[in-house]
Amino acid sequence: MTTWQEFEQQAPGLAPRIRARFEAHKHHVLATLTKDGSPRVSGTEVDFHGPELYLGSMAGAVKAADLRRDGRCALHANPGPGTDLAGGDAKLSLRAVELTDPAEIAGYEAGLPEPPPGRYHAFRLELTGAVLTEVAGDHLVISSWHPGGPVRVVERR
Template sequence: MTTWQDFEQQAPDLAPRIRARFEAHRHHVLATLARDGSPRVSGIEVDFIGADLFLGSMAGAVKALDLRHDPRCALHSNPGPDTSMTGGDAKLALSAVELTDPVDIAGYLAGLPEPPPGPFHAFRLELRRATLTEVADDRLVISTWQPGEQVKVVERQ
């Protein structure tokens, strides 16, 4: 299991920049795998609570059912209202672990700005890969991290 805190410790220059992209806007895009293996994208909100990154959804939501069936998912940050790419474009490859223990659920709820309005699913997100793509002068700079590895940077003209 790789927590957000593990990411911050292993990639102290990259992790805060990616977190800033997810905190810059409330709504992002979650990609899950449907039962037939096809991709499905959904709008989602995420929360940084303690050492972890979480997402929640309404009870019975298709994205939650997808994650129960196959926990692999991807999260793409909202690029914002303009085309400047200020701060970059962040993407995370993740595994979602549903919270079922009452103590874990209580901790999740305690970390939210307000409780969900009704029944919900909650998932802790374990990191598998983190990527930040930025425009620097006339170059595209792609920084990628995977657990246990150094950040790799590729520049393209």
């Protein structure tokens, strides 16, 4: 799987634009898989620390249970107010890996502005794909990337 830093190295023109969409707003939408395989969407926050992208969750939250059972997920950046999608519409395909090593958990906590209140789950998010859709005049520009491949750009009119 691919770290955020590896994504930045493989797609230097796309990764910063997608990161900007996730840093523009605090809350985003996470899609996970329930026990029966149906989708579940939840609000969430993400954190960039060094080479990694992380997600935290309150202990016992259903999204954490979903991710512990099946780490496949998708993350949609909050598009913000209005209808112009300034900066684009960013989506990530991911695999969440729960942090269990005490040293990794300590590193995660050290990168946070303040420690989480109470018990929590933390997940490292490994990228399996990224898409940024932008409006350019009268058409859409869709930039997509998958690990090990080039950025593909498609225009739809």
